[in-house]
Amino acid sequence: xxxxxxxxxxxxxxxxxxxxMPAGSRLRRAAVRSIKTxxxxxxxxxxxxxxxxxxAWFAIAGQxxxxxxxxxxxxxxxTALIRVLLVALAGWCVHYFLPQRYRLPFFxxxxxxxxxxxxxxxxxxxxxxxxxxxxxxxxxxAIGLVLIGIVHLPIAFGWRVLxxxxxxxxxxxxxxxxxxxxxxxxxxxxxxxxxxxxxxVYAYEMRREQKMxxxxxxxxxxxxxxxxxxxxxxVVDFRTFRSSYYNADRHYIYQTGIQWMFRGAIHxxxxxxxxxxxxxxxxxxxxxxxxxxxxxxxFLLYLKVSGTFHIITGMLRLFGxxxxxxxxxxxxxxxxxxxxxxxxIYWKDFIMKIVYYPCYFRFRRWGESxxxxxxxxxxxxxxxxxxxxxxFWLRGTWVFTWNDFLFWMILAVLVTINALYEMRHGxxxxxxxxxxxxxxxxxxxxxxxxxxxVISLLWSFWSASSVPQWFSVFDTVGVEGPGKMTPALVxxxxxxxxxxxxxxxxxxxxxxxxxxxxxxxxxGVCGLIAVCISLPVVRDRLGETVSTAMADIRMPNLNSRDNxxxxxxxxxxxxxxxxxxxxxxxxxxQRRNEExxxxxxxxxxxxxxxxxxxxxxxxxxxxxxxxxxxxxxWGMRDQDYEKLPSPGTLRIAVVGASIIFGAxxxxxxxxEGLLEQRMNEQAAxxxxxxxxxxxxxxxxYTSVDMLAIIEDRVLAFKPNYIFYFEHSALITRMLDHLIIxxxxxSAYRYDFVRDIVRESGIDHRADPEVLKRKLTxxxxxxxxxxxxxxxxxxxxxxxGAFWIYLPRVDERTSPEVERRLAAEAGFDVLDLSxxxxxxxxxxxxxxxxxDHPNAAGHRLIADKLYEVLRQHRDLIPLNLAAxxxxxxx
Amino acid sequence: xxxxxxxxxxxxxxxxxxxxxxRPENLTDSTELISGGILDSLATLKLVTYLEKSCxxxxxxxxxxxxxxxxxxxxxxxxxxxxxxx
Numbered sequence: 001x002x003x004x005x006x007x008x009x010x011x012x013x014x015x016x017x018x019x020x021m022p023a024g025s026r027l028r029r030a031a032v033r034s035i036k037t038x039x040x041x042x043x044x045x046x047x048x049x050x051x052x053x054x055x056a057w058f059a060i061a062g063q064x065x066x067x068x069x070x071x072x073x074x075x076x077x078x079t080a081l082i083r084v085l086l087v088a089l090a091g092w093c094v095h096y097f098l099p100q101r102y103r104l105p106f107f108x109x110x111x112x113x114x115x116x117x118x119x120x121x122x123x124x125x126x127x128x129x130x131x132x133x134x135x136x137x138x139x140x141x142a143i144g145l146v147l148i149g150i151v152h153l154p155i156a157f158g159w160r161v162l163x164x165x166x167x168x169x170x171x172x173x174x175x176x177x178x179x180x181x182x183x184x185x186x187x188x189x190x191x192x193x194x195x196x197x198x199x200x201v202y203a204y205e206m207r208r209e210q211k212m213x214x215x216x217x218x219x220x221x222x223x224x225x226x227x228x229x230x231x232x233x234x235v236v237d238f239r240t241f242r243s244s245y246y247n248a249d250r251h252y253i254y255q256t257g258i259q260w261m262f263r264g265a266i267h268x269x270x271x272x273x274x275x276x277x278x279x280x281x282x283x284x285x286x287x288x289x290x291x292x293x294x295x296x297x298x299f300l301l302y303l304k305v306s307g308t309f310h311i312i313t314g315m316l317r318l319f320g321x322x323x324x325x326x327x328x329x330x331x332x333x334x335x336x337x338x339x340x341x342x343x344x345i346y347w348k349d350f351i352m353k354i355v356y357y358p359c360y361f362r363f364r365r366w367g368e369s370x371x372x373x374x375x376x377x378x379x380x381x382x383x384x385x386x387x388x389x390x391x392f393w394l395r396g397t398w399v400f401t402w403n404d405f406l407f408w409m410i411l412a413v414l415v416t417i418n419a420l421y422e423m424r425h426g427x428x429x430x431x432x433x434x435x436x437x438x439x440x441x442x443x444x445x446x447x448x449x450x451x452x453x454v455i456s457l458l459w460s461f462w463s464a465s466s467v468p469q470w471f472s473v474f475d476t477v478g479v480e481g482p483g484k485m486t487p488a489l490v491x492x493x494x495x496x497x498x499x500x501x502x503x504x505x506x507x508x509x510x511x512x513x514x515x516x517x518x519x520x521x522x523x524g525v526c527g528l529i530a531v532c533i534s535l536p537v538v539r540d541r542l543g544e545t546v547s548t549a550m551a552d553i554r555m556p557n558l559n560s561r562d563n564x565x566x567x568x569x570x571x572x573x574x575x576x577x578x579x580x581x582x583x584x585x586x587x588x589x590q591r592r593n594e595e596x597x598x599x600x601x602x603x604x605x606x607x608x609x610x611x612x613x614x615x616x617x618x619x620x621x622x623x624x625x626x627x628x629x630x631x632x633x634w635g636m637r638d639q640d641y642e643k644l645p646s647p648g649t650l651r652i653a654v655v656g657a658s659i660i661f662g663a664x665x666x667x668x669x670x671x672e673g674l675l676e677q678r679m680n681e682q683a684a685x686x687x688x689x690x691x692x693x694x695x696x697x698x699x700x701y702t703s704v705d706m707l708a709i710i711e712d713r714v715l716a717f718k719p720n721y722i723f724y725f726e727h728s729a730l731i732t733r734m735l736d737h738l739i740i741x742x743x744x745x746s747a748y749r750y751d752f753v754r755d756i757v758r759e760s761g762i763d764h765r766a767d768p769e770v771l772k773r774k775l776t777x778x779x780x781x782x783x784x785x786x787x788x789x790x791x792x793x794x795x796x797x798x799x800g801a802f803w804i805y806l807p808r809v810d811e812r813t814s815p816e817v818e819r820r821l822a823a824e825a826g827f828d829v830l831d832l833s834x835x836x837x838x839x840x841x842x843x844x845x846x847x848x849x850x851d852h853p854n855a856a857g858h859r860l861i862a863d864k865l866y867e868v869l870r871q872h873r874d875l876i877p878l879n880l881a882a883x884x885x886x887x888x889x
Numbered sequence: 890x891x892x893x894x895x896x897x898x899x900x901x902x903x904x905x906x907x908x909x910x911x912r913p914e915n916l917t918d919s920t921e922l923i924s925g926g927i928l929d930s931l932a933t934l935k936l937v938t939y940l941e942k943s944c945x946x947x948x949x950x951x952x953x954x955x956x957x958x959x960x961x962x963x964x965x966x967x968x969x970x971x972x973x974x975x
Contacts, residue, residue, distance in 0.1 A: 208951055239954060324924060341929055352930055357950035360934060368938070422931055429907050429927050431915050
């Protein structure tokens with residue numbers, strides 16, 4: 001660290017250079033005057049940690065600006081982070097020049113400003129403002145002050161703890177919506193992340209406080225700057241927070257902070273790539289390669305947590321808090337105890353302080369081994385309970401699942417066995433820079449690979465939907481994958497990726513002295529390159545591979561798997577939604593639960609448990625996703641029609657899922673209604689005096705539901721045409737509904753279902769997730785059968801059948817398989833894939849957490865469909881007029 | 890027991906128990922033990938048991954903090970303050 005101070009001399013070169021000029025020189029006088037002007041407030045400061053350099057200031061501010069540009073260009077994290085970073089940049093530029101005594105109060109003010117800046121946010125764009133959000137910000141501060149005040153009540157410590165617990169219970173009741181609150185739901189995750197653990201640490205420290213903390217220290221600890229945009233926040237220790245404040249050369253602290261922030265960005269970039277490209281559903285695991293992929297990806301997703309924690313501690317370092325690392329090469333743990341020490345170090349320290357050490361000291365009279373085993377098991381039990389406690393405050397739901405409990409208990413047993421072994425046989429430790437022999441290093445590398453594999457297995461078990469589902473994927477152990485990639489090759493690659501760095505780490509490296517100059521140069525240059533590559537004008541010229549990868553990194557949304565699962569309502573039935581998936585966590589965190597429930601949970605819908613899965617309840621009405629929705633007497637979201645078309649009327653029946661139903665738009669805003677209105681406006685010029693477009697769309701319908709409703713209801717209305725709408729990820733959703741229908745027997749109305757069940761030997765009583773895995777290989781065949789049956793049924797009735805591809809607003813995959821199957825089955829295929837082209841998708845969605853098209857999106861769909869129908873008069877002789885209306889972009 | 894004695898015995902214990910084969914001169918009074926990864930939880934508990942037995946002091950769980958244990962110098966000061974208070 002001493003090297004940091006000496007290396008800073010480079011930034012004083014200009015000053016010394018000017019000072020070496022002749023005393024009377026005009027240039028020298030001007031230079032000294034300007035330097036003094038720049039350094040006047042601090043030039044008298046004699047301490048080493050107070051050294052200042054205008055060039056260092058520029059260097060750090062420049063790197064921070066590069067970091068913000070990178071976050072913005074790659075859309076890393078939420079827009080709230082951009083706001084907080086801008087506050088941090090502006091604040092840091094001032095903070096740097098402040099005398100020491102003003103820095104902490106200034107940091108507190110900055111923290112409050114960050115809370116205000118985030119809560120004054122509107123929508124997905126960082127520059128939109130909503131000042132009524134400041135009321136929520138004020139509530140956070142007010143509740144926080146009350147909680148801190150309780151810890152300082154002039155009563156016995158026990159009573160204070162009791163008062164805290166009582167207040168916590170009251171807030172818990174409000175969190176569960178048992179008590180109405182004057183603040184919005186957005187307050188909870190932020191308030192919780194600030195107080196749920198830090199209050200425990202704080203109260204613990206208050207009991208033994210030797211050196212009184214200042215008011216600024218207390219406020220800074222709870223409201224610390226980056227917290228407002230990171231609900232998952234490391235459990236910073238109060239004692240460490242205080243003792244680390246400017247305890248070293250300030251430029252060293254700042255620069256390592258910048259380094260950590262960039263390191264965090266690298267973690268987040270890797271996370272995005274894994275999330276968009278590597279995640280695989282259990283249902284899609286069919287061979288050894290996919291099995292390995294399934295085992296490894298959940299552990300890799302932890303990069304999101306380590307990345308955000310690096311950014312958080314890096315930002316705190318920018319304001320003088322020389323906090324230790326939160327994670328230390330956790331993929332390279334060489335034992336289970338080592339893993340526990342390297343991953344989420346702050347959590348480990350918190351549990352050691354609050355649970356492990358007190359338990360060990362209490363039990364050690366029964367012997368060291370008993371104390372060790374008891375304390376370790378209790379520490380993990382507490383970790384499990386506190387994770388649930390955390391989840392409750394952040395999400396308002398509990399995560400008590402068998403997977404979760406078993407994960408923590410298995411890890412507890414592994415760590416306990418490992419700790420007992422280390423207690424008896426010792427553990428090889430090295431002083432910093434020390435190296436192991438080659439044989440020792442190879443052993444360590446081997447152990448590291450083993451630990452990585454076991455932790456990956458355990459993590460995949462933890463994140464599986466159910467225990468039977470996790471076990472079922474191992475059916476594929478003996479199934480070779482297609483192509484040249486063999487499991488042995490993949491295992492060797494994984495072993496090399498983990499083993500070689502572990503070997504290098506074990507062999508040690510020369511303890512390179514820290515250099516501020518070197519660090520600025522390396523971080524600055526790398527940051528600049530990263531920002532340049534992220535610029536649209538550059539990345540588009542770097543070839544398809546790079547631009548595709550960049551597109552994946554920049555994609556802040558759910559991957560196609562989660563999007564499909566979210567749409568089919570899969571996560572609604574999981575209590576741990578988002579527990580292992582930060583992207584889902586954001587979606588559910590933003591979602592206003594009551595207003596945004598699924599159609600099936602409203603009075604509009606009537607669950608049949610058969611096929612189709614639901615019907616719309618005739619003549620019902622209810623508020624749904626921000627609008628009053630009315631259902632007609634026939635169970636359609638549409639105006640009233642006679643059952644049979646009037647003479648001369650051309651009738652089109654539209655079937656599909658939530659987009660067709662019009663989720664998130666008003667009754668008169670659905671594209672189906674707009675299309676009908678448009679067609680009738682020009683009916684005088686067409687072959688038909690009147691057009692009926694009947695909306696049979698129902699949210700969450702899949703192909704098998706649509707087959708059922710066409711057979712059971714649609715054909716009774718004597719349509720001339722059926723417009724069957726689809727988007728991507730259809731087969732997975734169809735299987736979900738089919739499995740339920742198989743389990744209650746209603747699916748057996750179709751011969752093709754009976755044939756597949758007979759052929760595959762599937763037991764429909766198995767766990768639904770296991771059943772889905774078994775049925776997935778038959779997905780294409782099932783869809784072909786469904787399509788064929790729709791077309792045959794329609795033709796039998798003399799009805800034309802169109803299969804129309806209508807993407808979701810941010811859909812990134814094209815349903816090639818489904819399109820081919822539809823054409824093979826005899827559908828006339830139409831394509832609306834470019835319907836949203838030229839528009840910013842964020843302006844076309846119902847809400848940031850809901851990618852259904854809004855009213856503007858529906859207008860675009862109606863226009864596009866009208867145009868496509870007009871162009872395909874060979875397929876459908878509607879004789880529609882040209883010149884459709886256009887919405888302004 | 891004076892500070893020098895405490896430092897010597899602590900250094901010997903650490904070298905013997907946690908750093909076998911390490912050169913004694915590499916372990917100085919200011920070498921960071923907790924942040925340097927030498928004193929993990931198990932090592933801390935072993936050291937505490939040793940100090941309690943050798944120095945006749947009783948250490949509480951909430952005293953296992955870096956301020957007291959992060960270097961041989963810190964440990965010696967801490968043990969001496971405990972001895973003085975008892």
